[in-house]
Amino acid sequence: MKPVEKLLSSLHPFPPQEDFFRAKARRIAYGGARGGGKSFAMRAKLVLLALRYPGIQILLLRRTFPELRENHINPLRRWLYGIATYKDSTKEFLFPGGSRIKLGYLSEEGDALQYQGQAYEVIGMEEATQFTESQYYAMTECCRLAGQMQENFTPRMYFTCNPGGVGHAWVKRLFIDRDYRGGEVAEDYVFIPSTVYDNRYLLKENPEYVRTLESLPPLRRRAMLDGDWDVFEGQYFTEFDRARHEIVPFEIPADWHRFAAMDYGLDMTACLWFAYPPDRSRLVVYREFNEPDLVLSQAAKEIRARSEGEELRYLTASPDLAGRRQEGGKSGFDILSQGGLRGLTPADNARIPGWRRVREFLRAESGEGAYLGIFPQCRNLLRTLPRLTFDPVKTEDAALTPHEYTHAPDALRYGLSSLPFLPGDLKEEKPVVRDLRAEFFGKEKGQRGYYGFFKK
Numbered sequence: 001m002k003p004v005e006k007l008l009s010s011l012h013p014f015p016p017q018e019d020f021f022r023a024k025a026r027r028i029a030y031g032g033a034r035g036g037g038k039s040f041a042m043r044a045k046l047v048l049l050a051l052r053y054p055g056i057q058i059l060l061l062r063r064t065f066p067e068l069r070e071n072h073i074n075p076l077r078r079w080l081y082g083i084a085t086y087k088d089s090t091k092e093f094l095f096p097g098g099s100r101i102k103l104g105y106l107s108e109e110g111d112a113l114q115y116q117g118q119a120y121e122v123i124g125m126e127e128a129t130q131f132t133e134s135q136y137y138a139m140t141e142c143c144r145l146a147g148q149m150q151e152n153f154t155p156r157m158y159f160t161c162n163p164g165g166v167g168h169a170w171v172k173r174l175f176i177d178r179d180y181r182g183g184e185v186a187e188d189y190v191f192i193p194s195t196v197y198d199n200r201y202l203l204k205e206n207p208e209y210v211r212t213l214e215s216l217p218p219l220r221r222r223a224m225l226d227g228d229w230d231v232f233e234g235q236y237f238t239e240f241d242r243a244r245h246e247i248v249p250f251e252i253p254a255d256w257h258r259f260a261a262m263d264y265g266l267d268m269t270a271c272l273w274f275a276y277p278p279d280r281s282r283l284v285v286y287r288e289f290n291e292p293d294l295v296l297s298q299a300a301k302e303i304r305a306r307s308e309g310e311e312l313r314y315l316t317a318s319p320d321l322a323g324r325r326q327e328g329g330k331s332g333f334d335i336l337s338q339g340g341l342r343g344l345t346p347a348d349n350a351r352i353p354g355w356r357r358v359r360e361f362l363r364a365e366s367g368e369g370a371y372l373g374i375f376p377q378c379r380n381l382l383r384t385l386p387r388l389t390f391d392p393v394k395t396e397d398a399a400l401t402p403h404e405y406t407h408a409p410d411a412l413r414y415g416l417s418s419l420p421f422l423p424g425d426l427k428e429e430k431p432v433v434r435d436l437r438a439e440f441f442g443k444e445k446g447q448r449g450y451y452g453f454f455k456k
């Protein structure tokens, strides 16, 4: 038997690996958990491409050289013995038909620059969550036709990945959350999940490895064994569980109480709409609005348009808006109120008690599941809440960076801090017949409740 035939007949992919081999999209990711046959699948796919398409140029990347050597150079040298020549000085396998698999590593942020101007029809990134987003983007620029192939071929990138690592967010956004921006098109991205339980070879030959994964601490186990992308080390809200908190949307009954909470900054306006039944037996976040670069009057207009026909009891908003901040001596609240928003009240910005409240709401159960339910439409909240990390200095607080992750959770915190009850406090609330004028009367400017319905 020729070496190529021998190699091909020795590869027996298991079902998710087969799906990975067959996938045709421009960006194909595989894995999501430890031991799911990722490194094997990546190696095998690249070799299959090199054999199938003469002249194809392939680049395989890992984060560090020792990983590259152990996971790929050594095994590939065994597989390709008698099939392709390995050139150690350039770390590449050269195939007789002109195909080439080059191996590289990007240990420093700037290491991607060395590939600038180079072209590869196929790029593989192993353990993609260990690469930064900018390294990923730099490599997408190299993924194009190199000009030595006869056949039509769409350049593409293959990824393997586990949750966690510097690249967790971009990999999760593209392949798990499928939240696309700018020129990104959903059809270009495919994710094929696999866990150790799919890997019959490992289960049979190395059951201790499976036991090691099974005995990891609970959060790490959820990430590495079950491939749960919502948990990672340093996570602030480990209470968040998308399977519990994201709920099937429903028509909010007419007697439910509604209110909204807004975190405002010029970089981002983030507003959430809440509703709860009169007996306070649960709370839902039923809508979100996020938009960068809005001045206050535009923010007011957008929020008003989205609340049309709904009776919001109040809108609690970033407390700094109550101070005089705009020219002409107007406060942010004046401008919002001129824009037609009613019931404005400055949010309670005590961060740590506020986050504790968020934790309590996330943990609580109601008769039908989680007490706090979030409609799928609130994509940004669902995406960023599990991404918040602990502040490295003020250890009980959430980190302020990446800033992009803080807006929707801040709005949630404002909303929950505004409630006069905690999840356990069941009490029948009557429809509002409160005299808001009396309630707000006599309050100092800047105090909660100053801007009441009586404005205008």
Ligand SMILES: Nc1ncnc2c1ncn2[C@@H]1O[C@H](COP(=O)(O)OP(=O)(O)OP(=O)(O)O)[C@@H](O)[C@H]1O
Residues within 6 Å of the ligand: 011, 012, 013, 014, 017, 031, 033, 034, 035, 036, 037, 038, 039, 040, 041, 199, 201, 202
């Ligand atoms: N199709 C296959 N045929 C034979 N052995 C396989 C196959 N797929 C995976 N294996 C074997 O299973 C073991 C684990 O596979 P692999 O290293 O590819 O998993 P991984 O997901 O990369 O693991 P890790 O998370 O540790 O990086 C290896 O010994 C590998 O050779």
Ligand SMILES: [Mg+2]
Residues within 6 Å of the ligand: 038, 039, 040, 071
């Ligand atoms: Mg691996």
